[in-house]
Amino acid sequence: MELISTINLLTIVLLLFVVSKIWKACWILLLRPLMLSKRFKKQGISGPKYKILYGNLSEIKKMKKEADLCVLDPNSNDIFPRVFPQYHQWMSQYGDTFLFWTGTKPTIYISNHELAKQVLSSKFGFTIIPVKRPEVFILFGKGLSFIQGDDWIRHRRILNPAFSMDRLKAMTQPMGDCTLRIFEEWRKQRRNGEVLIKIEISKEFHKLTADIIATTAFGSSYAEGIELCRSQTELEKYYISSLTNVFIPGTQYLPTPTNLKLWELHKKVKNSIKRIIDSRLKSKCKTYGYGDDLLGVMLTAAKSNEYERKMRMDEIIEECKNFYYAGQGTTSILLTWTTMLLSLHQGWQEKLREEVFNECDEHGVDGVASSVRTRD
Structure with a gap:
């Protein structure tokens, strides 16, 4: 009888443990992301749809692959769509501020300079260094x-x-x-007198x-x-x-x-x-x-x-x-x-070359160091 009671007790404990883990997994993988997405949407912040476990990582990977196939225009300084294709596309869809997911981690993207400045200069402790992946510390x-x-x-x-x-x-x-x-x-x-x-x-x-x-x-x-x-x-x-x-x-x-x-x-x-x-x-x-x-x-x-x-x-x-x-x-x-x-920009080259010769030609690198002043 005591053995049966002990087994029943252990079964209940094990069942509670398993149920708690299942609930925690459901909370992390599904309920919490859906709840946060809903709350941000009420505040006017939307974003790409969350996908269980992966978030928006698969979309990011796909967009990066497509961007890498595009050839950059050497006469254009607009590199944003190539470097961050996901932000470029989502900004056109969801506005300057939106929510996206890297796995189960939510991230708010802010492109408004004044808003970003306000968030970063806040003294209320809202902005903290987020928990990083182990690979970050290895590097x-x-x-x-x-x-x-x-x-x-x-x-x-x-x-x-x-x-x-x-x-x-x-x-x-x-x-x-x-x-x-x-x-x-x-x-x-340079071999055999090559100029270039x-x-x-x-x-x-x-x-x-x-x-x-x-x-x-x-x-x-x-x-x-x-x-x-x-x-x-x-x-x-x-x-x-x-x-x-x-x-x-x-x-x-x-x-x-x-x-x-x-x-x-x-x-x-x-x-x-x-x-x-x-x-x-x-x-x-x-x-x-x-x-x-x-x-x-x-x-x-x-x-x-x-x-x-x-x-x-x-x-x-x-x-x-x-x-x-x-x-x-x-x-x-x-x-x-x-x-x-x-x-x-060939004109910039000429200006820079002139500045280098003015600063370094006569005095070398030491002349540059002596010309550096402390600024408030």
């Missing part, structure tokens, strides 16, 4: 871009001196040296920015910077391909082919950063300590006894990943886009 690191609260204040306080005006001025000479080095590589590619050569400029700027950041921020060699650049470029490809896939919590721990490759590349990136850090630790001198660049500032903080001024070694590695990828990726794209615009 960017859990650095200043993603931490919040007291940790953000502590990291910001520690890192701020590395970007003072005097230190930024000191970076101009190494930046110039890195740029001249890649110019020399381009000259060597073909260069994949986006890849070259990728190498250039990797070299500059490795040199100015971390004091590493050209070879170390390029190795780290290659690993993070591969990581970026896997990250971008994952954005249009549904993320199921826990799947990041499964040994799938994609995860195995991500783990391998992540380990490679961390090992590259560790080698750069170990090299700096070994080269510490009594006069200058660990140096006054970004890595030196962080290593000095690692030895601090004050919590407000202290950084752990794992935090340093994450910040290195964050600054390296964020700085290298955005700057290389900016340079590539600038070069393309200059090629389309």
